[in-house]
Amino acid sequence: MTKLYVQYGCGLSAPKEWINFDSSPTLRIQKIPLLGKIIKNKLNTVFPSNVKYGDIIKGLPIKNDTCEGVYCSHVLEHLSLDDFRVALKNTFKILKKGGVFRCVVPDLEYSAREYIKTLEKGDKLASIAFIGTNTLLGIKHRPKGLKGHLSSFWGNSKHLWMWDNSSLTEELKIAGFSQIRVCKFNDSDDEMFKYVEDPSRYVNAVAIECIK
Numbered sequence: 001m002t003k004l005y006v007q008y009g010c011g012l013s014a015p016k017e018w019i020n021f022d023s024s025p026t027l028r029i030q031k032i033p034l035l036g037k038i039i040k041n042k043l044n045t046v047f048p049s050n051v052k053y054g055d056i057i058k059g060l061p062i063k064n065d066t067c068e069g070v071y072c073s074h075v076l077e078h079l080s081l082d083d084f085r086v087a088l089k090n091t092f093k094i095l096k097k098g099g100v101f102r103c104v105v106p107d108l109e110y111s112a113r114e115y116i117k118t119l120e121k122g123d124k125l126a127s128i129a130f131i132g133t134n135t136l137l138g139i140k141h142r143p144k145g146l147k148g149h150l151s152s153f154w155g156n157s158k159h160l161w162m163w164d165n166s167s168l169t170e171e172l173k174i175a176g177f178s179q180i181r182v183c184k185f186n187d188s189d190d191e192m193f194k195y196v197e198d199p200s201r202y203v204n205a206v207a208i209e210c211i212k
Contacts, residue, residue: 135159
């Protein structure tokens with residue numbers, strides 16, 4: 001029996017060994033016959049053909065207790081706190097007992113410490129870099145007009161919630177996960193994770209591996 005591995009929020013990283021999902025509106029339109037072909041010619045970003053549309057908050061079209069491994073990288077920080085908790089519950093559901101979940105998010109603690117360092121050096125604009133560049137929590141321009149609102153809808157680059165090691169670990173415990181540990185790039189005992197992991201995503205990030 002083939003073992004099942006699922007990645008959600010995959011973006012353009014879609015190894016054939018995994019079932020890859022993304023919830024981008026662009027992907028949804030790209031999947032529409034005829035219209036999708038027209039849109040593809042006008043887009044700078046085109047999803048690989050094996051990426052399926054799926055939203056972890058609504059629940060992926062995967063049977064419960066079937067996945068050997070689940071992975072997401074730089075996805076959870078784009079969710080509100082409530083949606084994040086729903087995502088963890090849905091992740092837990094699709095994993096089989098003993099299944100592995102690995103996730104990577106930007107490290108709030110690192111950004112906060114860098115902010116304090118910059119502030120102590122006398123940089124009067126340290127907070128602007130912290131909010132607008134390093135954590136992506138701020139909004140520089142409020143969307144105006146139809147074009148602005150459409151642009152805001154299509155893009156999902158802003159971070160809605162940030163995590164450090166201790167808070168993410170605690171949320172995983174609450175969701176039911178065990179054997180929670182800080183992980184590093186490609187340090188999983190399961191070789192399948194090497195197909196989805198990218199070393200650049202681990203820079204200044206919190207990476208966690210846990211078990212159902």
